[in-house]
Amino acid sequence: MLEVYGTQLASRLLLGTARYASPAVLTEAIRAARAEVVTVSLRRESAGERAGQGFWSIIRGLGVRVLPNTAGCHTVKEAVTTAHMAREVFDTPWVKLEVIGEDDTLQPDVFGLTEAARILCAEGFEVFPYTTEDLVVAERLLAAGCRVLMPWGSPIGSGRGLNNLFGLAALRAHFPEVPLIIDAGLGVPSHAAQAMELGFDGVLINTAVAQATDPVAMAGAFAQAVEAGHAARLAGPIEARDFAEPSTPVIGQAFLG
Amino acid sequence: MRILVNGDWRETRSRVLAAMLEELGYGGRIVSTAVNGEFVAAEARVGTALTEGDRIEVLAPMQGG
Numbered sequence: 529m530l531e532v533y534g535t536q537l538a539s540r541l542l543l544g545t546a547r548y549a550s551p552a553v554l555t556e557a558i559r560a561a562r563a564e565v566v567t568v569s570l571r572r573e574s575a576g577e578r579a580g581q582g583f584w585s586i587i588r589g590l591g592v593r594v595l596p597n598t599a600g601c602h603t604v605k606e607a608v609t610t611a612h613m614a615r616e617v618f619d620t621p622w623v624k625l626e627v628i629g630e631d632d633t634l635q636p637d638v639f640g641l642t643e644a645a646r647i648l649c650a651e652g653f654e655v656f657p658y659t660t661e662d663l664v665v666a667e668r669l670l671a672a673g674c675r676v677l678m679p680w681g682s683p684i685g686s687g688r689g690l691n692n693l694f695g696l697a698a699l700r701a702h703f704p705e706v707p708l709i710i711d712a713g714l715g716v717p718s719h720a721a722q723a724m725e726l727g728f729d730g731v732l733i734n735t736a737v738a739q740a741t742d743p744v745a746m747a748g749a750f751a752q753a754v755e756a757g758h759a760a761r762l763a764g765p766i767e768a769r770d771f772a773e774p775s776t777p778v779i780g781q782a783f784l785g
Numbered sequence: 786m787r788i789l790v791n792g793d794w795r796e797t798r799s800r801v802l803a804a805m806l807e808e809l810g811y812g813g814r815i816v817s818t819a820v821n822g823e824f825v826a827a828e829a830r831v832g833t834a835l836t837e838g839d840r841i842e843v844l845a846p847m848q849g850g
Contacts, residue, residue: 569849580845
């Protein structure tokens with residue numbers, strides 16, 4: 529079981545709810561992913577619209593936990609205010625804290641992130657910070673009160689997988705007891721399996737499922753990959769070698785030359 | 786008075802945030818509010834006075850990644 533802020537989760541696949549073709553596809557994708565946690569957001573809604581109310585009704589009906597994000601926030605103040613607004617609407621202390629520092633890569637502003645995390649943790653939020661694989665930033669986020677880290681695999685929506693394997697492996701090795709969930713950039717199930725094989729505790733997927741030709745089938749494929757990768761990690765993978773090593777015993781081999 | 790609601794200028798007769806939300810059709814809706822960049826909790830809307838030119842954000846649950 530994955531434990532985050534005292535909550536036990538059987539599923540290590542967290543799913544984003546954006547960019548699906550329809551609410552029906554989203555619903556089926558969540559089921560196929562067997563996700564227990566889905567990310568949600570807050571956006572402006574005019575009095576004449578009902579989209580947000582309808583969306584929230586669907587999510588509540590699924591019985592999943594929600595992890596509200598602060599997507600689109602570029603400053604500490606925006607992120608902190610959005611977190612407060614989300615806590616009220618979604619009735620949860622959880623917040624996926626995003627403070628964006630660069631628009632082309634959607635790279636987190638790690639300085640703003642650590643400051644916002646410090647404020648929100650002190651106010652009783654349970655913060656899931658969207659961060660990089662930087663060890664120093666990770667240390668600061670933990671010192672701020674975060675008990676989970678969400679390092680990026682690669683830029684949001686890019687589908688490029690794990691950009692910095694060495695850095696991510698170092699992060700895992702440095703913080704063996706901290707739940708680490710890869711957030712962003714995974715494109716195909718093998719990326720998720722690779723993250724789990726590296727020892728990460730979970731992955732958060734959105735675009736790779738929502739924008740697939742068949743999102744429901746892709747959600748199922750990611751679920752299998754996450755389970756396979758986690759099982760492989762527990763099974764103890766062999767070390768990679770530079771040269772061949774015969775798998776068939778050489779002792780007793782016939783001399784037929 | 787004129788206030789800015791979700792980026793659009795609106796005319797309102799209301800003097801407090803709660804009344805303004807009712808007037809503009811948000812009554813009974815699950816929304817969260819901020820005035821001039823500051824979060825205003827639901828229970829504080831009745832006591833939150835509005836003044837000309839205030840920037841109001843009315844946010845609803847939405848899909849997110």
